[in-house]
Amino acid sequence: MESNELIKYLERKALKLRYHILEMIGVGKTGHLGGSSSCAEIVATFYFYWMKLNPNNPNDPERDRFLLSKGHAALVQYAALAELGYFPVEELKKVKTLGSMLQGHPDMKSTPGVEANTGSLGQGLSIALGMALGLRLDGRGSRVYVILGDGELAEGQVWEAAMAASHYKVDNLVAIVDKNGIQATGPVEERLSSDPLAPKWSAFGWHVIEINGHSIEEILNALKEADSIKGQPTVIIAHTIKGKGFSFAENNAAFHNGALTQEQYLIAKDELERLMQGGERNEN
Amino acid sequence: MRIESLREAYGKTLVEIGRRNKDVVVLEADLGKSTRSCLFQEAYPDRYFEMGIAEQNMASTAAGLALVGKIPFIHSFAVFAAGRAYDQIRQAISIPGLNVRICGSSCGLSDFGDGSTHQAIDDVALMRAIPNMTVLVPVDAVEVKKMVEAMVECKGPVYIRINRNDLPVYTPEDLEYSIGRMYTVREGRDVVVFANGVMVSKAMEAAEVLQEEGISIEVVNVSTVKPLDVEGLVEKVRCFKGAVVAEEHSIIGGLCSAVAVALEERKVNIPLEFVAVEDKFGTSASNYEDLLKHYGLTSESIYNKVKNLLREAF
Numbered sequence: 001m002e003s004n005e006l007i008k009y010l011e012r013k014a015l016k017l018r019y020h021i022l023e024m025i026g027v028g029k030t031g032h033l034g035g036s037s038s039c040a041e042i043v044a045t046f047y048f049y050w051m052k053l054n055p056n057n058p059n060d061p062e063r064d065r066f067l068l069s070k071g072h073a074a075l076v077q078y079a080a081l082a083e084l085g086y087f088p089v090e091e092l093k094k095v096k097t098l099g100s101m102l103q104g105h106p107d108m109k110s111t112p113g114v115e116a117n118t119g120s121l122g123q124g125l126s127i128a129l130g131m132a133l134g135l136r137l138d139g140r141g142s143r144v145y146v147i148l149g150d151g152e153l154a155e156g157q158v159w160e161a162a163m164a165a166s167h168y169k170v171d172n173l174v175a176i177v178d179k180n181g182i183q184a185t186g187p188v189e190e191r192l193s194s195d196p197l198a199p200k201w202s203a204f205g206w207h208v209i210e211i212n213g214h215s216i217e218e219i220l221n222a223l224k225e226a227d228s229i230k231g232q233p234t235v236i237i238a239h240t241i242k243g244k245g246f247s248f249a250e251n252n253a254a255f256h257n258g259a260l261t262q263e264q265y266l267i268a269k270d271e272l273e274r275l276m277q278g279g280e281r282n283e284n
Numbered sequence: 285m286r287i288e289s290l291r292e293a294y295g296k297t298l299v300e301i302g303r304r305n306k307d308v309v310v311l312e313a314d315l316g317k318s319t320r321s322c323l324f325q326e327a328y329p330d331r332y333f334e335m336g337i338a339e340q341n342m343a344s345t346a347a348g349l350a351l352v353g354k355i356p357f358i359h360s361f362a363v364f365a366a367g368r369a370y371d372q373i374r375q376a377i378s379i380p381g382l383n384v385r386i387c388g389s390s391c392g393l394s395d396f397g398d399g400s401t402h403q404a405i406d407d408v409a410l411m412r413a414i415p416n417m418t419v420l421v422p423v424d425a426v427e428v429k430k431m432v433e434a435m436v437e438c439k440g441p442v443y444i445r446i447n448r449n450d451l452p453v454y455t456p457e458d459l460e461y462s463i464g465r466m467y468t469v470r471e472g473r474d475v476v477v478f479a480n481g482v483m484v485s486k487a488m489e490a491a492e493v494l495q496e497e498g499i500s501i502e503v504v505n506v507s508t509v510k511p512l513d514v515e516g517l518v519e520k521v522r523c524f525k526g527a528v529v530a531e532e533h534s535i536i537g538g539l540c541s542a543v544a545v546a547l548e549e550r551k552v553n554i555p556l557e558f559v560a561v562e563d564k565f566g567t568s569a570s571n572y573e574d575l576l577k578h579y580g581l582t583s584e585s586i587y588n589k590v591k592n593l594l595r596e597a598f
Binding site (some may be wrong): 001004061065108109115116118119120122123125126128130131132133134135138139155157160161163164167168241 | 340341343346353356372480
């Protein structure tokens with residue numbers, strides 16, 4: 001695929017993920033809209049282009065691994081997995097209901113394609129580190145990717161894992177910080193600031209790349225660069241907008257885990273459909 | 285009576301299973317010389333990960349290793365292994381039922397000098413409360429060896445607590461051990477004592493004294509606290525006038541709780557007495573025996589409880 005064509009393709013996929021997120025949340029039900037949509041471009045790039053995957057054999061040992069340490073953004077991962085055929089798209093409607101394969105946070109035993117149980121914040125990087133160490137022991141070329149939230153960085157365990165990953169010179173591990181600036185109750189900056197982020201990770205021995213996390217081109221370039229780094233782990237600090245793609249929810253902490261009114265739902269649907277039609281008319 | 289080190293047996297068995305199974309990996313939180321995981325480090329340095337004083341990261345990293353097919357054994361003192369890393373064990377390891385083995389070393393009051401911060405009187409309760417978790421409390425060095433070998437094949441997470449001090453050996457070398465069974469250490473007729481860990485030796489001492497008074501005590505080693513051998517328990521108690529449950533752990537949430545609930549659920553009516561740490565933290569002492577005595581974890585306590593039961597029974 002030509003690069004411009006690829007970028008357009010992945011942008012449309014990100015819109016499609018947002019569309020599924022909206023449908024899953026619906027009207028009057030709470031759901032993690034903000035943090036799911038802030039990483040839609042990143043998740044789309046991983047699942048629809050970058051990673052070695054085999055939806056027909058989710059346990060293919062040669063696959064790359066993807067973890068959502070910020071497990072509350074599960075909706076965006078469920079959307080991607082459904083699109084790829086890990087399970088029927090109809091399952092998305094049942095998210096967070098009794099007996100559903102789609103739990104409130106990622107559950108590997110319930111959902112094909114989910115690699116671990118995450119959502120108790122601060123643990124995903126450690127789990128990813130363990131996977132990376134194990135894959136290296138076995139001499140496998142698989143890579144491990146893990147998305148963290150910026151609010152999540154207040155968890156001390158993240159920095160234990162950061163230290164250990166550079167100590168063990170793990171270079172098949174890439175962390176992405178979805179730096180959307182807002183956590184459950186408000187701006188990260190006013191809760192427990194994690195800035196300056198780049199020097200922190202750098203001091204912990206990581207190769208640091210900073211990008212606009214909504215630019216597919218920058219995401220792709222960062223992943224290429226990360227692959228070329230040897231002898232140390234890489235972190236991609238992705239500057240993003242919480243609630244991206246939903247005008248009323250952008251940069252609004254109320255939609256960390258908020259419910260939509262009928263009016264908001266219709267506005268969001270209309271906005272997304274216009275953008276999707278602009279890209280590819282029959283996508284839906 | 286032969287006295288042997290449980291942790292030395294643990295470390296040596298770890299090396300042995302590591303030799304046989306290349307998927308066995310070991311993680312340590314800077315206590316390898318105490319837990320004896322250092323023996324594995326010498327034998328298989330490429331499969332040994334020193335994680336530093338960071339138990340939480342160690343536990344979740346072990347989850348990741350298990351997810352790519354490894355069988356990780358993680359180590360710290362019991363108080364930190366079960367307590368400091370509780371959420372990681374619960375969330376990352378146990379919900380998906382991963383094959384991580386957690387070794388809580390220097391358990392109970394066995395780290396007698398270090399005081400309440402280092403003495404685990406609640407680790408069994410914490411681990412028992414987690415669905416999918418197997419909880420093991422070995423009695424001696426021979427059982428440790430058999431347990432660790434069995435742990436390799438076991439499905440799902442396993443917690444094993446290891447005493448820091450050398451203890452008498454009761455387990456026959458040729459015992460066919462399997463996780464989930466209880467083992468009779470001494471046969472008797474009047475009262476049965478269900479015990480594990482160091483309390484088995486206290487029960488054996490009490491049984492000797494009671495024998496001289498014409499009272500016959502059966503001693504059963506309940507080294508698998510979870511899943512409890514409920515059938516074995518129910519069958520066993522029917523033959524006795526009463527039962528004592530003894531453990532080096534808080535009376536809340538450990539073997540005493542497990543046995544009491546199991547018997548009540550099965551509507552087995554038998555007088556019960558308990559020997560355990562009351563609802564208190566540990567404290568420093570100059571030797572292990574003094575500390576056990578301070579908390580009433582003695583053969584005298586078991587003796588007295590047996591006498592109480594027999595008074596009630598007649």
